[in-house]
Amino acid sequence: MRMHYLDGRTELTTVNFFTPVQEHIPLVEARMRDQSRGHHPDLQAAMEHLLDAGGKRVRPIVCLLAGGMLGATRERNITLAAAVELLHTATLVHDDMIDGALLRRGIPTLNASWSPAATILTGDFIFARAAKLAAETNSIEVMNLFAKTLSTIVNGEITQMFSGRGVASRENYFERIYAKTASMFELASSAPVFLAGFGEETFEALRTYGYEIGMAFQIMDDILDFVSHESNLGKPVASDLRNGLVTLPALCHMELVPGAVDVLLALANGRTQSEAEVDQLIHSIRASGAIDMALDEATAFVERGLQSLDAMPLGSERNGLEELARFVVSRAT
Amino acid sequence: MRMHYLDGRTELTTVNFFTPVQEHIPLVEARMRDQSRGHHPDLQAAMEHLLDAGGKRVRPIVCLLAGGMLGATRERNITLAAAVELLHTATLVHDDMIDGALLRRGIPTLNASWSPAATILTGDFIFARAAKLAAETNSIEVMNLFAKTLSTIVNGEITQMFSGRGVASRENYFERIYAKTASMFELASSAPVFLAGFGEETFEALRTYGYEIGMAFQIMDDILDFVSHESNLGKPVASDLRNGLVTLPALCHMELVPGAVDVLLALANGRTQSEAEVDQLIHSIRASGAIDMALDEATAFVERGLQSLDAMPLGSERNGLEELARFVVSRAT
Numbered sequence: 001m002r003m004h005y006l007d008g009r010t011e012l013t014t015v016n017f018f019t020p021v022q023e024h025i026p027l028v029e030a031r032m033r034d035q036s037r038g039h040h041p042d043l044q045a046a047m048e049h050l051l052d053a054g055g056k057r058v059r060p061i062v063c064l065l066a067g068g069m070l071g072a073t074r075e076r077n078i079t080l081a082a083a084v085e086l087l088h089t090a091t092l093v094h095d096d097m098i099d100g101a102l103l104r105r106g107i108p109t110l111n112a113s114w115s116p117a118a119t120i121l122t123g124d125f126i127f128a129r130a131a132k133l134a135a136e137t138n139s140i141e142v143m144n145l146f147a148k149t150l151s152t153i154v155n156g157e158i159t160q161m162f163s164g165r166g167v168a169s170r171e172n173y174f175e176r177i178y179a180k181t182a183s184m185f186e187l188a189s190s191a192p193v194f195l196a197g198f199g200e201e202t203f204e205a206l207r208t209y210g211y212e213i214g215m216a217f218q219i220m221d222d223i224l225d226f227v228s229h230e231s232n233l234g235k236p237v238a239s240d241l242r243n244g245l246v247t248l249p250a251l252c253h254m255e256l257v258p259g260a261v262d263v264l265l266a267l268a269n270g271r272t273q274s275e276a277e278v279d280q281l282i283h284s285i286r287a288s289g290a291i292d293m294a295l296d297e298a299t300a301f302v303e304r305g306l307q308s309l310d311a312m313p314l315g316s317e318r319n320g321l322e323e324l325a326r327f328v329v330s331r332a333t
Numbered sequence: 334m335r336m337h338y339l340d341g342r343t344e345l346t347t348v349n350f351f352t353p354v355q356e357h358i359p360l361v362e363a364r365m366r367d368q369s370r371g372h373h374p375d376l377q378a379a380m381e382h383l384l385d386a387g388g389k390r391v392r393p394i395v396c397l398l399a400g401g402m403l404g405a406t407r408e409r410n411i412t413l414a415a416a417v418e419l420l421h422t423a424t425l426v427h428d429d430m431i432d433g434a435l436l437r438r439g440i441p442t443l444n445a446s447w448s449p450a451a452t453i454l455t456g457d458f459i460f461a462r463a464a465k466l467a468a469e470t471n472s473i474e475v476m477n478l479f480a481k482t483l484s485t486i487v488n489g490e491i492t493q494m495f496s497g498r499g500v501a502s503r504e505n506y507f508e509r510i511y512a513k514t515a516s517m518f519e520l521a522s523s524a525p526v527f528l529a530g531f532g533e534e535t536f537e538a539l540r541t542y543g544y545e546i547g548m549a550f551q552i553m554d555d556i557l558d559f560v561s562h563e564s565n566l567g568k569p570v571a572s573d574l575r576n577g578l579v580t581l582p583a584l585c586h587m588e589l590v591p592g593a594v595d596v597l598l599a600l601a602n603g604r605t606q607s608e609a610e611v612d613q614l615i616h617s618i619r620a621s622g623a624i625d626m627a628l629d630e631a632t633a634f635v636e637r638g639l640q641s642l643d644a645m646p647l648g649s650e651r652n653g654l655e656e657l658a659r660f661v662v663s664r665a666t
Contacts, residue, residue: 158375
């Protein structure tokens with residue numbers, strides 16, 4: 001029953017967590033697009049392409065909701081939200097290049113048509129503009145958090161790159177998805193605290209919120225990689241596993257079906273498996289209850305995220321953050 | 334006579350502009366090395382390699398002298414100097430990768446032994462740590478300046494990449510070397526003003542100083558590329574020209590010897606020239622007076638840099654900045 005959101009047959013009909021900040025989103029978009037103004041036309045074109053490719057803008061929405069809830073001034077909060085999304089965008093540009101990904105969300109990546117040099121530099125430029133916007137919030141704490149988050153993300157990628165392959169533990173997995181995804185959600189949810197002048201306790205509550213829903217968000221991504229149809233995600237089903245990357249559904253599968261470890265190990269170590277063997281493994285993972293087990297894990301993260309909001313000011317923005325947390329485990333794409 | 338510093342026969346015997354900040358340099362080094370602590374061991378190794386490769390640390394010296402002259406507190410000034418040098422280092426990592434350079438200062442670049450992915454990420458990590466250090470100076474103006482400088486540098490590289498080849502004008506050349514080199518010197522010389530709490534006038538004076546000596550520094554690099562021996566620079570003589578990049582000595586040569594434009598155009602447009610033809614052109618440039626003409630230009634920049642210090646507090650640090658300015662046009666490497 002819980003799975004009906006995930007099998008592509010049913011779409012969520014009402015997702016309105018963004019209602020309280022709906023009118024701010026176009027301003028965030030405009031703020032991001034402004035960043036290439038006055039620079040080289042090809043750079044402007046690249047920025048437009050990246051921003052047109054869209055995305056759900058979940059991170060800026062988290063930022064706008066948290067800031068709105070705490071009474072941060074609109075202008076600074078919009079600047080912060082734009083900075084967060086640009087930082088995220090810059091990391092994606094370098095990631096896609098490193099992975100050699102030619103599509104993201106079904107739209108060609110920058111590196112699909114640009115040279116490696118131009119792609120590296122465009123990523124660097126977007127880092128610079130994210131930093132510029134962060135500085136414009138006029139908060140040294142925000143700047144600190146930005147720089148720390150970028151260090152965490154990059155260190156995580158380097159760790160993943162240099163770690164020998166193999167079947168990771170849950171602990172490894174959680175560390176990896178923290179660096180990759182949850183750290184940026186933490187930034188989005190907690191940085192507004194500095195704009196609104198609240199203290200340590202509020203910071204900790206909102207940092208926790210971002211951490212928990214960020215973890216859940218990545219687990220859901222990893223679940224969707226197993227259960228979605230190819231057309232939904234714009235990449236082949238179980239692409240991580242096919243690339244030797246073991247995510248939570250596969251780890252759960254191993255716990256449920258101890259014999260599965262050998263095939264997973266072989267895959268993770270890059271030993272060639274026939275496509276039929278891999279398809280069989282994917283089928284087993286889908287059938288073993290591993291998906292539900294991973295979903296339980298994601299739901300537990302979301303529950304903790306919701307709890308962290310207990311002492312936050314009531315109102316439409318807090319409702320929005322709660323709805324967004326629930327959306328994370330119910331989304332179909 | 335003026336050229337005796339440049340032909341490799343004579344070395345400067347007394348370069349003591351760094352005396353007033355000599356004891357701070359090891360602290361800056363330590364601050365930079367600290368930035369990889371707690372991160373992945375391979376990342377630490379990469380940082381060590383990059384910092385061991387050294388360099389003259391001219392930018393942090395400028396920063397330390399300017400901050401010392403204005404009475405910035407030692408700790409913050411050291412943090413700032415480390416941030417400036419790390420930002421510079423990060424741009425070099427991506428540059429060397431983009432250029433496919435295997436050596437810098439005669440020492441293997443990161444990309445000579447690392448994968449492109451690891452090199453990109455290491456550069457990103459160093460950007461992040463430069464930003465972290467800049468934030469630790471606790472000055473939002475410093476952060477702003479950092480972000481703006483990085484935008485300028487990257488936009489300059491992208492502009493160079495997308496611009497059609499051809500013989501540039503002096504104006505193009507000056508724009509290019511501003512983005513590439515002088516903008517970072519501006520940062521190094523003017524950011525300390527914010528730590529010391531001086532106003533717009535002092536900022537403008539020190540920004541001008543950084544601009545002028547930064548321009549002179551790059552012109553000297555471009556001159557040295559023509560006059561140095563291969564072993565001094567660790568790269569072949571006139572490597573820019575051989576790669577189709579026209580710098581000030583070649584532009585001066587064109588002004589002195591109008592007929593030279595055809596060969597230069599052919600080179601700049603990537604049309605193959607025999608090695609003998611290129612060697613002949615390099616010989617002509619060296620013989621035409623173009624080097625002296627370029628050196629006059631560099632000296633004029635230095636003179637303006639010295640003038641900009643007129644109203645600055647007297648003392649060993651100001652003397653150091655003046656000496657450093659003169660060193661820029663007398664250095665042999």
